Structure formats: C-alpha cells, structure tokens
Amino acid sequence: MSRFDDLNHIARLRITREGGIVAAPGLARPRDIELSRCSPPEQQQLCKVLAAGEAAGGDQACGAGDQRYFRICLFTLSRQEAQPDDELRVPESLAPDALVQLWRDGRIDDPS
Amino acid sequence: MATRYPGVIPPHMLKRLSEHGSESQRRWASSTLSTDRHFRQPMAAREMAAALHAEYSNSPRGTPSRYIFDAGHKTELPGELVLSEGEPATADDTAHEAYTDLGATYRFFYDVFERHSIDGEGMALLGSVHYGEAYQNAFWDGRQMVFGDGDGEIFLPFTRAIDVVAHELTHGVTELTAGLVYYNQSGALNESISDVFGVMVKQYQAGQTVDEADWLIGAALLGPEVQGKALRSMAAPGTAYDDPVLGKDPQPGHMDQFVDTTDDNGGVHINSGIPNHAFYLIATELGGYSWETAGAIWYAALTDERLANDAQFVDFAGLTMAHATQRFGSKVADIVQKGWQQVGIGP
Numbered sequence: 001m002s003r004f005d006d007l008n009h010i011a012r013l014r015i016t017r018e019g020g021i022v023a024a025p026g027l028a029r030p031r032d033i034e035l036s037r038c039s040p041p042e043q044q045q046l047c048k049v050l051a052a053g054e055a056a057g058g059d060q061a062c063g064a065g066d067q068r069y070f071r072i073c074l075f076t077l078s079r080q081e082a083q084p085d086d087e088l089r090v091p092e093s094l095a096p097d098a099l100v101q102l103w104r105d106g107r108i109d110d111p112s
Numbered sequence: 113m114a115t116r117y118p119g120v121i122p123p124h125m126l127k128r129l130s131e132h133g134s135e136s137q138r139r140w141a142s143s144t145l146s147t148d149r150h151f152r153q154p155m156a157a158r159e160m161a162a163a164l165h166a167e168y169s170n171s172p173r174g175t176p177s178r179y180i181f182d183a184g185h186k187t188e189l190p191g192e193l194v195l196s197e198g199e200p201a202t203a204d205d206t207a208h209e210a211y212t213d214l215g216a217t218y219r220f221f222y223d224v225f226e227r228h229s230i231d232g233e234g235m236a237l238l239g240s241v242h243y244g245e246a247y248q249n250a251f252w253d254g255r256q257m258v259f260g261d262g263d264g265e266i267f268l269p270f271t272r273a274i275d276v277v278a279h280e281l282t283h284g285v286t287e288l289t290a291g292l293v294y295y296n297q298s299g300a301l302n303e304s305i306s307d308v309f310g311v312m313v314k315q316y317q318a319g320q321t322v323d324e325a326d327w328l329i330g331a332a333l334l335g336p337e338v339q340g341k342a343l344r345s346m347a348a349p350g351t352a353y354d355d356p357v358l359g360k361d362p363q364p365g366h367m368d369q370f371v372d373t374t375d376d377n378g379g380v381h382i383n384s385g386i387p388n389h390a391f392y393l394i395a396t397e398l399g400g401y402s403w404e405t406a407g408a409i410w411y412a413a414l415t416d417e418r419l420a421n422d423a424q425f426v427d428f429a430g431l432t433m434a435h436a437t438q439r440f441g442s443k444v445a446d447i448v449q450k451g452w453q454q455v456g457i458g459p
C-alpha cells in the first residue's frame with residue numbers, strides 16, 4: 001500500500017530536482033504534469049512511480065551536504081496555485097530510474 | 113525498475129572494523145548512523161564506509177590520510193581505490209586534484225586551527241571521483257566526499273575548484289561539531305560555513321590577503337559556455353551568474369531580501385548569501401589574512417557547544433561577537449557587530 005495508490009483527487013504534479021552545491025534555479029527544471037490530460041493507464045504509471053519513489057526512501061529529510069534530491073509536489077483540484085497539498089522527496093542516489101526519466105524527459109518507457 | 117546496490121565489502125575489512133575500530137571511529141560511525149538513518153541507504157554502503165574509516169583513520173597528528181576512489185562513471189560508492197596516502201601521483205589528473213585539494217584543506221584546518229581532520233581525531237579523507245555521467249555536483253554523504261566530472265561546457269570537473277573541495281570537507285566538520293540542521297536558517301548557516309571555510313582555504317593556498325582575494329566560490333569549475341564568474345559571490349551576493357541554463361544567481365546579501373521559500377530545503381544555498389556577506393564585510397574591515405582574525409572567530413563559534421543545531425543567523429552572530437571580545441578585544445568585536453548589522457542582523 002502506498003498513499004499514492006490513487007491520484008483521483010490530484011490535479012497536477014510538479015517534479016523538480018533540488019539541492020547540490022550549484023543549486024542554481026535553472027537546474028531544478030520543473031516538470032508539470034496535468035493529470036486530467038493523462039489517460040487512466042498513464043495515471044496508473046504515475047502512481048507506480050510515486051509509490052516506488054516512496055518505497056526507495058522518499059518522504060524523508062534529504063539534501064544534507066549538497067546531496068541532490070527529487071521533489072514531487074501534488075496539487076489538489078481545488079487549489080491550482082499556492083502551496084502543494086502533499087509532497088514527496090526522494091534522494092537522487094535512491095531515486096528509481098523511472099522517476100528520473102519522468103522528470104528529465106516527461107515520459108516513462110518502462111511501465112514495470 | 114533498476115535498483116542500485118553497492119559492491120560487496122571485503123570480509124577482512126569488516127573483521128578489522130569490528131576488532132580494531134578505535135573508540136573515535138566507533139563514535140563517529142554511530143553518530144553518522146543516527147544522523148542519516150532516514151536516508152535508508154543500503155546497509156552495505158554504510159558498512160563499507162565504516163570499514164574504510166576503520167582501516168585508514170590512523171595518521172599521526174599533522175598528517176592527512178587520503179584515499180581516492182574512481183567511481184568509473186557509475187553511482188556506486190566508493191568505487192575502485194586508485195590513490196592512497198603517500199603514493200606517487202597517479203596518471204589520473206582528477207584523482208590527483210582531489211588528493212592535493214584534500215591535502216591543502218587538511219593543512220589549513222591543522223595549521224590554522226590545530227584540527228586533525230574532519231573529526232579532529234584523524235578521520236580518513238575519502239573521496240570518489242568520476243561519479244556518474246557528466247555529473248554536475250559534488251557532495252558530502254555523511255561518510256565521504258564525492259565529485260562529478262561536470263559536462264565540460266557548463267561545469268568542469270568539480271575537483272578543479274579547491275574552494276569546492278574544501279566546502280564539501282567542511283560539511284563533514286559542521287556535521288560533527290554544531291550539526292546544523294539542513295533546513296531554513298540553520299541550513300543556510302550550514303551552507304555559509306562551508307563557503308566561508310572553502311574561500312579561506314582558497315585564499316590560504318594562494319597566500320592572498322583579504323584585498324587580493326576575489327571572494328568567489330567555485331570560479332575555477334565554470335566551463336567556457338557559462339555566462340557568469342562563479343557559483344556564488346561573497347562580496348556581492350546575487351551577481352555570480354546570469355545564464356540561460358543556470359538562471360540568475362538568487363542570493364541575497366541582506367535580511368531585507370531574505371528569500372522565504374520551501375525550495376532547496378528552505379533556501380539553504382540562497383540565504384547563505386547573508387552570513388557569507390557578513391563574513392566578507394568583517395574580514396575585509398579587519399584586513400590582513402581572512403583566517404587570522406575573522407576565520408578564528410568563525411571557527412570558535414562553530415565549535416562552541418552553545419551553538420544549537422537549529423541556530424538562527426542571529427544566534428551565530430551573537431557567538432561570533434562573544435568570541436571576538438574574548439580573543440581579540442572590544443575593537444575587533446565592534447567590527448564584527450557592525451558587519452552583522454550591515455546585513456541586517458543584530459541590534
């Protein structure tokens with residue numbers, strides 16, 4: 001079980017890569033994903049990626065000593081902007097490949 | 113989904129660790145375990161590092177114990193041992209750079225503050241180079257330093273900049289002294305301390321006075337394509353770069369421009385510009401070499417047991433004023449106080 005088993009109440013995801021000694025704003029490269037534009041299979045893939053990130057060591061304090069981390073902010077339907085309603089952080093060193101690819105390329109090749 | 117597992121620990125090293133690990137090494141290992149247990153790194157990586165520390169943390173005072181590994185463009189740590197303390201230079205320039213930069217950083221902490229390595233008790237300096245593919249980062253993982261090669265266009269190998277190597281080593285010193293929590297102001301203070309000691313190592317190595325120094329962090333690792341001069345500027349925070357890929361340097365140099373954000377762990381690499389600039393103002397006002405007076409005050413504050421791990425800028429500033437008074441008298445303390453006031457901190 002993961003709290004990301006279902007994303008029905010989520011309108012938008014934002015994935016960034018943060019931290020590191022450079023920590024330049026341009027390197028965060030935010031990736032926004034509108035869930036209403038994703039098919040049900042695509043939404044299921046996203047659920048799996050988030051659950052895998054959580055299982056790999058997400059949701060913890062990370063970033064110390066310039067270690068980079070991925071941050072996934074989840075926004076509900078009712079609040080388009082403002083603060084995220086939920087958040088997952090995954091250290092770069094533990095991030096599943098599918099999460100890295102989703103952030104970098106905006107797609108997931110391997111649905112497994 | 114690919115899972116990354118580190119290599120297998122040589123059994124003789126594990127045995128050595130359990131049998132011969134010194135008191136300080138065991139203490140270090142347990143403090144590392146308690147501070148980063150939330151990382152849930154595969155246990156083997158942690159045990160591997162503990163075994164390496166047990167094996168190599170044995171140099172006499174005044175001598176570093178450096179071990180450089182080649183990660184072979186993978187992300188498993190530490191990689192293959194390619195250069196050990198006292199060995200002749202290797203053909204690999206990057207491994208050699210890491211070795212000499214760590215040596216210069218050791219020398220600075222020992223000669224200036226009589227600190228025998230990261231823990232003060234001769235901890236081995238473990239560094240991995242060629243980490244990842246075109247990896248644009250360097251970090252301290254609680255056990256060792258790690259350096260990427262950069263992409264060659266925006267960033268050169270991260271070992272190229274001695275202030276960056278010293279910045280990472282200083283993260284180890286801070287972790288084992290004040291333990292400043294890596295979030296919001298205490299995190300920005302943690303970052304600033306790494307920049308302050310990083311820049312001092314660079315100046316010490318070059319024999320520069322405060323007036324001769326450029327007060328830039330990471331200038332030597334910027335590649336030919338970058339529109340900028342460094343990662344950060346302590347003299348003029350916010351002016352280090354303005355580049356299509358990197359964006360614009362977001363650092364403030366005064367509390368009036370403090371950035372309230374949840375990005376970057378509450379802006380730890382952003383608001384560090386404020387204490388960075390205070391150090392610059394104080395050191396340049398004092399004159400001479402940065403490490404002689406301003407650096408001595410900063411080191412005393414960092415290693416003062418009264419510095420809490422969730423300290424705010426103002427708490428650290430207060431300790432620097434106390435140590436300035438105690439060690440150098442009221443005239444120096446006035447300069448320290450004035451420097452903090454100029455960035456909006458203190459009465």
Ligand SMILES: [Zn+2]
Binds near residue numbers: 279
């Ligand atoms: Zn840092």
